Amino acid sequence: MNYYVLTLFPEMIENGMNTSITGRAIAGGSLSLETVNIRDYSLSGNGRIDDYPYGGGAGMVMQAEPICRAYEDLVRRLGKQPRVVYLTPQGRVFDQHMAEELAREEELIFLCGHYEGVDERVIEEIVTDQVSIGDYVLTGGELPAMVMMDAIARMVPGVLSNQESGQYESFQDGLLEYPQYSRPEEWRGKQVPPVLLSGHHGNVDRWRRDQSLLRTLKNRPELLTSVELDKKDRKFLQSLLDGGEMMNDTDVSDCTLGGGLTEEEEKFLAKLLAI
Numbered sequence: 001m002n003y004y005v006l007t008l009f010p011e012m013i014e015n016g017m018n019t020s021i022t023g024r025a026i027a028g029g030s031l032s033l034e035t036v037n038i039r040d041y042s043l044s045g046n047g048r049i050d051d052y053p054y055g056g057g058a059g060m061v062m063q064a065e066p067i068c069r070a071y072e073d074l075v076r077r078l079g080k081q082p083r084v085v086y087l088t089p090q091g092r093v094f095d096q097h098m099a100e101e102l103a104r105e106e107e108l109i110f111l112c113g114h115y116e117g118v119d120e121r122v123i124e125e126i127v128t129d130q131v132s133i134g135d136y137v138l139t140g141g142e143l144p145a146m147v148m149m150d151a152i153a154r155m156v157p158g159v160l161s162n163q164e165s166g167q168y169e170s171f172q173d174g175l176l177e178y179p180q181y182s183r184p185e186e187w188r189g190k191q192v193p194p195v196l197l198s199g200h201h202g203n204v205d206r207w208r209r210d211q212s213l214l215r216t217l218k219n220r221p222e223l224l225t226s227v228e229l230d231k232k233d234r235k236f237l238q239s240l241l242d243g244g245e246m247m248n249d250t251d252v253s254d255c256t257l258g259g260g261l262t263e264e265e266e267k268f269l270a271k272l273l274a275i
Contacts (some may be wrong), residue, residue: 061116173227
């Protein structure tokens with residue numbers, strides 16, 4: 001995967017991406033990163049790339065020409081026109097499915113806006129994807145670009161030292177990730193669930209699936225509407241409605257809800273299971 005970032009702050013991107021897992025992947029050749037400083041393509045002698053918006057209003061707008069010149073110079077060097085992702089709160093919300101989709105590309109260009117955004121005409125001219133990382137406003141597109149590049153990178157072969165780590169994580173199968181535990185077996189009076197010590201891989205897998213279902217129900221129930229539930233999944237969820245605690249066929253679920261489901265969760269789950 002080759003990343004190209006059109007930005008006013010190349011050092012911010014470089015410092016962020018050249019550390020930890022992505023930094024190791026860049027050093028090892030699984031990823032490459034090139035930043036392009038939009039100021040280098042300014043039409044003025046002082047590197048200015050913004051101006052007042054037509055129609056009035058607060059703030060400044062990034063001009064179209066410096067951005068397009070930076071983009072066109074990059075495209076000439078590449079000999080192709082990769083997808084261009086513009087980071088904006090108005091875009092499609094980034095999620096795991098989009099990360100998987102974009103990871104299939106060989107090159108991606110990220111356009112990082114600032115101030116009140118970029119001239120609409122440059123979006124019409126070069127942008128293929130407008131993407132948001134959430135319903136809030138940041139000072140610029142660099143942090144969202146790094147969020148996207150990090151998530152996409154995890155889907156690129158060779159980036160993770162253990163590919164299994166990229167396969168069984170939150171949202172990979174539409175569910176939140178199950179709880180994780182490490183040594184010691186007991187910590188401050190809290191025990192690791194016995195099933196994880198059993199060595200029975202089938203039971204462990206079932207426990208993890210049940211915990212993912214439960215965690216998703218409690219924290220992000222809307223995700224369950226898009227998950228394909230098998231017979232065992234439905235049996236587990238029904239048991240939550242029936243009593244708040246599930247012991248499945250292998251007696252390993254260890255899934256206690258304490259106070260049980262809320263009224264809202266019960267209604268949601270009853271509707272889901274009726275489908």
